[in-house]
Amino acid sequence: MSRGVVTSIRGLVVEVEFDDEVPMLRELLRVDNPKKAPLIVDSLNKGHRAVCMNVNADSTIQKGMVVEGSGHSLEIPVGDKLIGRVVDALCRPIDGEAPIEDDKMDKRNIFIAPKHGNNFASSQAEILETGIKVIDFFTPFVKGRKIGVIGGAGVGKTVLIMELMHNIAKSGSGMSFFAGIGERIREGQELYETLKSSELLNNTCMFFGQMDQNPIQRMLVGLSAVTEAEYFRDEQNKDILFFADNMYRYVQAHNEVSTILDQVPSQGGYEPTIFSDVKSIEDRLSSTDKGSITSIQTIYVPADDLSDPAVQMIQHELDAVIVLSRTVAEQGIRPAVDLLRTNSSLLSPEIVGERHYVLSLQVQALIQKYESLKGIIAIIGESELSAADRADYAKAKKLIQFFSQHVFVMEKQTGQKGEYFSRDETLKGVEEIIV
Numbered sequence: 001m002s003r004g005v006v007t008s009i010r011g012l013v014v015e016v017e018f019d020d021e022v023p024m025l026r027e028l029l030r031v032d033n034p035k036k037a038p039l040i041v042d043s044l045n046k047g048h049r050a051v052c053m054n055v056n057a058d059s060t061i062q063k064g065m066v067v068e069g070s071g072h073s074l075e076i077p078v079g080d081k082l083i084g085r086v087v088d089a090l091c092r093p094i095d096g097e098a099p100i101e102d103d104k105m106d107k108r109n110i111f112i113a114p115k116h117g118n119n120f121a122s123s124q125a126e127i128l129e130t131g132i133k134v135i136d137f138f139t140p141f142v143k144g145r146k147i148g149v150i151g152g153a154g155v156g157k158t159v160l161i162m163e164l165m166h167n168i169a170k171s172g173s174g175m176s177f178f179a180g181i182g183e184r185i186r187e188g189q190e191l192y193e194t195l196k197s198s199e200l201l202n203n204t205c206m207f208f209g210q211m212d213q214n215p216i217q218r219m220l221v222g223l224s225a226v227t228e229a230e231y232f233r234d235e236q237n238k239d240i241l242f243f244a245d246n247m248y249r250y251v252q253a254h255n256e257v258s259t260i261l262d263q264v265p266s267q268g269g270y271e272p273t274i275f276s277d278v279k280s281i282e283d284r285l286s287s288t289d290k291g292s293i294t295s296i297q298t299i300y301v302p303a304d305d306l307s308d309p310a311v312q313m314i315q316h317e318l319d320a321v322i323v324l325s326r327t328v329a330e331q332g333i334r335p336a337v338d339l340l341r342t343n344s345s346l347l348s349p350e351i352v353g354e355r356h357y358v359l360s361l362q363v364q365a366l367i368q369k370y371e372s373l374k375g376i377i378a379i380i381g382e383s384e385l386s387a388a389d390r391a392d393y394a395k396a397k398k399l400i401q402f403f404s405q406h407v408f409v410m411e412k413q414t415g416q417k418g419e420y421f422s423r424d425e426t427l428k429g430v431e432e433i434i435v
Contacts, residue, residue: 002069077102078231089221131420134403144287151324174239179225182249215256233291248300268309320344370396
């Protein structure tokens with residue numbers, strides 16, 4: 001095993017000099033101090049020097065301390081003992097329950113490359129019903145695919161993903177994973193209590209690297225959650241529902257670490273490795289002939305700028321994009337979905353059927369016309385429109401209100417009972433309005 005000495009410490013960056021045998025990239029090292037502080041090798045420099053990341057931000061590490069290699073990368077325990085538990089990036093319990101006895105559990109490297117299985121193991125696309133009208137109609141969830149919920153601060157991303165988790169997971173199909181990446185502690189607590197009260201924890205694994213933790217742990221928690229999900233997919237042939245909140249924070253954590261490591265930023269101010277950082281996790285959220293991973297991800301939009309490089313990078317990996325709008329939210333419509341910007345490559349006759357597909361085209365045409373007529377009405381008034389335009393404008397307004405609905409996870413806050421609509425009920429409702 002490699003053995004070295006700490007030569008410099010700069011915040012979360014620890015430089016270690018080795019004698020002869022140098023460690024591997026991403027190898028896990030242990031400092032010979034009371035806490036046995038873990039370090040991860042980020043890069044190797046001349047003179048047998050390794051630049052390492054201080055995973056736990058251990059402030060007791062000092063120059064001259066001995067560091068020993070482990071011969072392997074960061075590994076986490078995998079298996080049934082993680083079901084129903086809330087853990088951090090290193091699989092340490094943070095739910096106040098008993099410690100996880102992982103001595104006899106299998107371990108897996110969180111940095112492993114994705115398995116290139118058959119992403120379309122089933123020739124028949126299987127639609128997962130969410131019970132949310134606007135989503136089932138505009139962005140149908142298909143098993144084994146990736147869906148993104150995009151929006152700025154305070155427009156309802158976390159509430160929507162909690163509702164999706166409540167509705168889809170309650171069907172009891174497969175297992176649910178939740179990766180909380182850099183989000184508020186309060187939101188994590190609310191989600192935990194919601195799942196507990198709904199008796200959904202028995203089939204859920206939760207990983208949290210919240211905003212009070214250092215960027216290294218926030219960067220690693222998504223990979224740890226994916227590693228656990230891959231185990232249940234590959235070894236237990238499970239179908240996985242993987243919820244990630246928030247993928248932008250995953251990129252942001254990488255960017256913070258990149259800054260600490262003095263890397264030159266790329267265009268847009270993000271880390272130079274942003275492409276590989278996003279691909280390293282997205283490519284693993286895939287399906288094989290053993291099981292599937294259906295991924296639902298929230299993406300925070302800084303300053304409501306959808307053209308942000310990080311948002312664009314993540315968006316290119318998705319099959320469907322649900323865009324939440326501040327303008328829609330200000331009108332009191334929930335979920336605050338922008339019906340024109342929301343899109344899905346899965347909304348095709350082969351997947352959703354001819355009836356649904358034709359209705360979606362008609363609805364999109366009405367909404368487009370509604371937006372163009374709004375400017376005219378503001379100048380001359382609705383009464384000056386032709387009879388056909390007035391009729392279409394009225395239909396579009398009814399559709400916008402139709403796609404608003406109360407959610408189960410906010411019943412206590414709003415006093416409004418949650419609603420669930422089957423896909424057939426949604427289609428019938430749309431037909432009644434536009435026919």
